[in-house]
Amino acid sequence: MQHSESLEPSGIKVNSVFEAASPVELFFTPYTTPDVDFTNLGLLGEMVSTPCLLEYFRIPATETDVCNSMLQLFNWHRKLDTHAESEEDDALSDEELPYLWIISSSISDELLVEFEANPASDWGPGLYFLASEINTGMVAIDRLPVTDETLFLRLLGRGSVLQQAITEFLALPATHPSRKKVIKIAGNWCAETAKEDVEELTEEDKELLKLLFPIYQQWLEEDVELDE
Numbered sequence: 001m002q003h004s005e006s007l008e009p010s011g012i013k014v015n016s017v018f019e020a021a022s023p024v025e026l027f028f029t030p031y032t033t034p035d036v037d038f039t040n041l042g043l044l045g046e047m048v049s050t051p052c053l054l055e056y057f058r059i060p061a062t063e064t065d066v067c068n069s070m071l072q073l074f075n076w077h078r079k080l081d082t083h084a085e086s087e088e089d090d091a092l093s094d095e096e097l098p099y100l101w102i103i104s105s106s107i108s109d110e111l112l113v114e115f116e117a118n119p120a121s122d123w124g125p126g127l128y129f130l131a132s133e134i135n136t137g138m139v140a141i142d143r144l145p146v147t148d149e150t151l152f153l154r155l156l157g158r159g160s161v162l163q164q165a166i167t168e169f170l171a172l173p174a175t176h177p178s179r180k181k182v183i184k185i186a187g188n189w190c191a192e193t194a195k196e197d198v199e200e201l202t203e204e205d206k207e208l209l210k211l212l213f214p215i216y217q218q219w220l221e222e223d224v225e226l227d228e
Helices: 043-047 063-086 109-114 148-154 159-170 179-193 203-222
Strands: 024-028 052-057 099-104 127-129 136-140
Touching (some): 063 109, 179 203
Parallel strands (some): 052 099
């Protein structure tokens, strides 16, 4: 498949999880996908190995973002408790309640202090945790170490962090279980948004798309099938 000039870095817009202005919210329950091997996702796989709410912010999270994310978590807890009562089931234990992960391209020291978020030695650099009763952790992508374990989280970063992660991702062996899926997702985004007016792109969009373009080129070379 050949690509036109409109698919050059300045002419692609990526939506969904890479949209610059919009936070992304995902409810995740691993028990519904027992055939998935989460170890292939490294640290991200460890995070989603139990029920959780993922709140992703490409633009660095603010105090309001964190508060709104926690409200989403508490609302989810309430709905689960209400459902258990209606089914006359036992109330969920603290261990069974979903965990909130706030994933942000960066997190300021001031924000960490404000929410009393502290590192934990068993999780490594870049991860911070609120009081245990709140069931909330924060991931500062730009503070993560450059390792295989953090690769799929760093692919959600910005600037040089994302650029480094893309270089590492493209060096993965073709047999890596998650490689083809990521290429397919990026290819779908690029193919869809190539139809949009380039003049509508923000500077943030253009920077991001320039960084993502090598993955799209990899899709062209490997001919990974896109969704219709």
